[in-house]
Amino acid sequence: MKKKKLDLLLPASKCCLKKYLDIDFISKYGSLLIVLSIFLLQIYNLSIGYNFYTSLFSFFINGFFLFAVLVKTEFISFEKIQPYLNMILKILIFVLILNFFGYWLSQVGLFNYIFAPISLLGAYLVFMLLIKKKKKIMTNLFKFMVVLSLSVTFLNAESTQAQAKALVEKGVEFCKKVGVEACIEEFNKPESEFVKDDLYIWANDFDGIITAHPKKPLKGKNLYRYKDKVGNQLFKNCIEKVKADGSGWVDYIWEHPTNGEQTLKTSFVIGIGKDQLIGAGVYK
Numbered sequence: 001m002k003k004k005k006l007d008l009l010l011p012a013s014k015c016c017l018k019k020y021l022d023i024d025f026i027s028k029y030g031s032l033l034i035v036l037s038i039f040l041l042q043i044y045n046l047s048i049g050y051n052f053y054t055s056l057f058s059f060f061i062n063g064f065f066l067f068a069v070l071v072k073t074e075f076i077s078f079e080k081i082q083p084y085l086n087m088i089l090k091i092l093i094f095v096l097i098l099n100f101f102g103y104w105l106s107q108v109g110l111f112n113y114i115f116a117p118i119s120l121l122g123a124y125l126v127f128m129l130l131i132k133k134k135k136k137i138m139t140n141l142f143k144f145m146v147v148l149s150l151s152v153t154f155l156n157a158e159s160t161q162a163q164a165k166a167l168v169e170k171g172v173e174f175c176k177k178v179g180v181e182a183c184i185e186e187f188n189k190p191e192s193e194f195v196k197d198d199l200y201i202w203a204n205d206f207d208g209i210i211t212a213h214p215k216k217p218l219k220g221k222n223l224y225r226y227k228d229k230v231g232n233q234l235f236k237n238c239i240e241k242v243k244a245d246g247s248g249w250v251d252y253i254w255e256h257p258t259n260g261e262q263t264l265k266t267s268f269v270i271g272i273g274k275d276q277l278i279g280a281g282v283y284k
Contacts, residue, residue, distance in 0.1 A: 027128035028073045034122035035092070039066045065092045072129055089126055096123035113284075160282040161249075164199060165268045167280045171201045172270060180273040187212035187278065188219060198257050199280055206243070206275045208235045215257070228253035229262050238279060242271040256283060 039062045045055035068088045070076045081088070096119045103116035171194055175183035186192050187201045194201045195214050203212035208224020223235045234252035241248045247270035256263040267281030 031125035093123045164280040175272045190214045203278045238269045242277045
C-alpha cells in the first residue's frame with residue numbers, strides 16, 4: 001500500500017519547520033508550477049507580439065515539456081511517451097540551466113532577479129522528479145538550491161550595478177582621452193561600445209538638456225523639470241547629486257524596454273567637463 005503524502009498538511013512532529021516539508025510534494029507541484037509559469041509566459045509574449053517567432057517556437061517547446069511533466073507527475077497518462085520520459089526531463093533540466101545562465105548574464109533586472117533564480121530552482125525540482133527516492137540527498141540539495149537561488153538574486157543586484165558604474169567610469173576615461181564633444185558624439189551612437197543591451201550611457205548638461213541618448217530621440221530636449229510617475233524630478237536630482245557629491249546613485253522610475261512598464265531604476269552619474277554629466281542605470 002502506498003504511503004500517503006500528507007506530511008505537508010499533517011506533520012508527524014511540530015518541533016521544526018522541516019517537518020512540514022515533503023520532498024515528493026515539493027518536487028511534484030514545484031516543477032509543475034514552474035514549467036506551467038514558463039509556458040504561460042510564452043502565451044503572454046505571443047499575445048503582445050514580443051519576439052513573435054521566438055515566442056512561438058518557445059510556446060511549442062515549453063508546451064511539450066509541460067506535457068512531459070504532467071505525465072511524469074501522473075496528472076495525465078500517455079504510455080507511448082513513457083520510454084522517453086526521463087530523457088525528455090533531462091533535456092528540460094539542460095534547457096533550464098541554459099536559461100539560468102542566459103538570464104543571469106542579461107542586463108535586464110527582471111531577468112536577473114526573477115527569471116534566473118526560477119530557472120535554477122526549476123532545474124533542481126525536475127531533477128528531484130528523476131531521483132526522488134534518494135530522500136536524504138534530496139533534502140540537503142533542496143536546502144542548498146534554495147539558498148543558492150536566493151543568493152543569485154542579491155549577487156545579480158550587485159553585479160549589474162557594478163557593471164553600470166564600470167561603464168560610466170569607462171566613459172569618463174574615454175572623455176579624458178578624446179575630449180567631451182567627441183565622447184558625447186560617441187554616446188549618441190546606438191552601436192557604440194558604450195551600449196550593451198539595456199545598459200547604456202546617456203548625457204545631459206546642468207540645465208537639464210539631453211546631449212546624448214542612444215535609445216530614445218531625446219537629444220536637445222530640456223528635461224530639467226521632467227517628473228516620473230511618482231513625482232521624482234530625476235534629471236534635476238542627477239544634476240544636484242553631481243554638483244553636491246561629484247558622483248553617486250539616483251533612483252527613479254523609467255520605462256522598461258522589455259515590457260514597456262514603468263519600473264524602478266537606479267543610475268550612477270558623474271560629471272564630465274565643466275557643465276555636463278553622464279550616467280548609466282539598471283532596473284531593480
